[in-house]
Every structure is written in C-alpha cells, then in structure tokens.
Amino acid sequence: MKTKKFGLIIDSRLEDIHKVSTAVNNFCSQLPLNSEEIFGIELCITEAVVNSIKHAYGNTPGNHVEVELKVYPEYLRIKVLDKGLSMSPLQLEEVCEPFVEVESDGVGGVPTTGRGLMIIANIMDDVSYYTKDESNALIMIKNIRLDREIIT
Amino acid sequence: MKIETKKINEVSVVELFDRVDASSSNNLKEMIQGMIDKNEVNLLINLENVSFIDSSGLGTLITCLKSINKAGGHLKIAQPCSNVKSVFDMTRMDRVFEIFDSDEAALKSFGPEAN
Numbered sequence: 508m509k510t511k512k513f514g515l516i517i518d519s520r521l522e523d524i525h526k527v528s529t530a531v532n533n534f535c536s537q538l539p540l541n542s543e544e545i546f547g548i549e550l551c552i553t554e555a556v557v558n559s560i561k562h563a564y565g566n567t568p569g570n571h572v573e574v575e576l577k578v579y580p581e582y583l584r585i586k587v588l589d590k591g592l593s594m595s596p597l598q599l600e601e602v603c604e605p606f607v608e609v610e611s612d613g614v615g616g617v618p619t620t621g622r623g624l625m626i627i628a629n630i631m632d633d634v635s636y637y638t639k640d641e642s643n644a645l646i647m648i649k650n651i652r653l654d655r656e657i658i659t
Numbered sequence: 660m661k662i663e664t665k666k667i668n669e670v671s672v673v674e675l676f677d678r679v680d681a682s683s684s685n686n687l688k689e690m691i692q693g694m695i696d697k698n699e700v701n702l703l704i705n706l707e708n709v710s711f712i713d714s715s716g717l718g719t720l721i722t723c724l725k726s727i728n729k730a731g732g733h734l735k736i737a738q739p740c741s742n743v744k745s746v747f748d749m750t751r752m753d754r755v756f757e758i759f760d761s762d763e764a765a766l767k768s769f770g771p772e773a774n
C-alpha cells in the first residue's frame with residue numbers, strides 16, 4: 508500500500524503563492540472532501556507558506572519553501588518546510604493575541620497582521636513546529652472522514 | 660485580482676474578483692488610498708466574486724478601514740461567500756466590519772445623505 512501524497516517546492520516569492528494554492532486545490536479536489544474543507548486546507552497551507560516567505564526569509568527571493576501533504580485514512584498530514592529564521596517557541600502559543608475587544612479599543616487598535624497562525628490553529632486539529640538540521644517544519648494535522656478508498 | 664469600481668450616488672462600490680491574498684492585496688491598498696485622496700470616503704466593497712481571502716488580504720481590508728475611518732468615511736462589506744465570511748468570523752473581524760448580504764442593504768445603511 509502506498510500513501511497518497513502531494514509535494515511542491517516554490518521560490519520564496521509572494522508572487523508564487525498562487526502556484527501552491529492551485530496545486531493544493533487540484534490535489535484536494537480529487538479527495539472526498541467538501542468545498543469548505545478544501546478551502547480550509549488551502550487557506551492554512553497558504554498562511555504557512557506566506558509565514559515562511561515573510562518571516563523566515565524576510566521576503567527575500569531565492570530560497571525554497573517546501574510543501575508536503577500526505578493522506579491517511581483518518582487524517583491529512585501537512586508539512587511546510589523552510590530553512591530561514593526559526594519561529595519563537597512562544598509564537599504558536601500566542602495565536603489568540605490579535606483577539607481584541609473592538610468596543611474598548613476602537614478600530615484603530617485592531618492589528619493589521621498576525622492572524623495567520625490563528626487561522627491555522629482554528630482550522631487544523633493539531634499544529635506543531637520544530638527546527639532540525641537548520642530546517643523549520645510546521646506540521647498541521649486535519650482529521651477527515653473518508654467515505655471511499657483513497658489508499659492506492 | 661481584478662478590481663472594478665462604480666459610483667452609486669455618494670457611495671463608491673468596489674467589486675473584487677478571484678483572490679484577496681498576500682500577492683494581490685497591495686494593489687487594493689493603493690487603489691483605496693487613491694480614492695481617499697479624491698475624497699471618496701464612503702466605500703462599499705463587494706466580495707461576491709472573491710473565492711479566497713487569507714490573513715494578508717484581511718489585513719489589507721483592515722488597513723483600508725482604518726484609513727477610511729480616519730478620513731471621516733465608512734467602509735462596508737457586501738456579499739462574501741460562506742468560505743470568505745468564515746475567515747472574517749474565525750478572526751472575529753465580523754465584529755470590526757459591517758457585513759451585509761446584499762449591496763442594497765449595504766447602500767441603505769450609508770443613510771439618506773449618501774443615497
């Protein structure tokens with residue numbers, strides 16, 4: 508038995524984000540997922556890749572961001588890999604920080620950035636992050652119910 | 660991202676298409692700033708034809724909202740599809756933006772002076 512999987516490497520340029528989105532969408536469309544689930548997976552992968560480009564590589568082109576998606580009978584395992592600056596261990600724990608009370612702060616106090624990890628944490632069932640051999644990996648797990656055989 | 664604009668009385672309607680994301684949202688920011696510079700500060704952004712928005716796109720809309728508010732105007736959102744609306748909801752930005760199911764309802768909310 509072989510696990511169904513998808514892999515893609517892009518250059519660290521925001522202009523190339525659509526390549527990831529299109530490829531992920533095409534791959535996920537072959538799985539028995541509904542449009543809401545596909546949207547969520549595409550969104551989380553996009554957020555993770557943008558995070559690597561902006562924060563790990565400081566928007567500098569010429570570096571690689573790798574996306575790997577493996578399909579298991581009960582879940583999807585998504586890995587986004589870069590070799591840039593590592594995220595602070597606190598960042599994953601502070602994903603809810605932008606939740607501000609608008610009534611008290613007014614619109615002026617609403618942050619314009621910092622929601623990517625919050626979105627990932629909201630959609631995914633498990634999120635972890637590690638750095639090993641100069642590579643940073645964001646691992647996202649999405650539990651799914653597959654109504655038909657997808658292991659080939 | 661394709662952008663179309665039209666004027667309905669005193670409200671500028673900005674219709675966005677396809678994706679509002681990290682690679683496309685700067686165009687929107689520049690265009691909205693241009694409208695503010697021309698004193699067009701009552702804006703309705705229609706998202707009916709937007710299939711994807713990420714946190715960068717959302718951040719751009721927040722920047723535009725702040726700029727419009729600072730200029731004394733109003734920015735409202737109309738007709739996001741359920742997936743796009745879910746991004747507003749999960750980030751609690753549904754509390755920041757006025758979001759309407761139709762252009763008509765959104766236009767009406769600008770009040771008689773704008774209509």
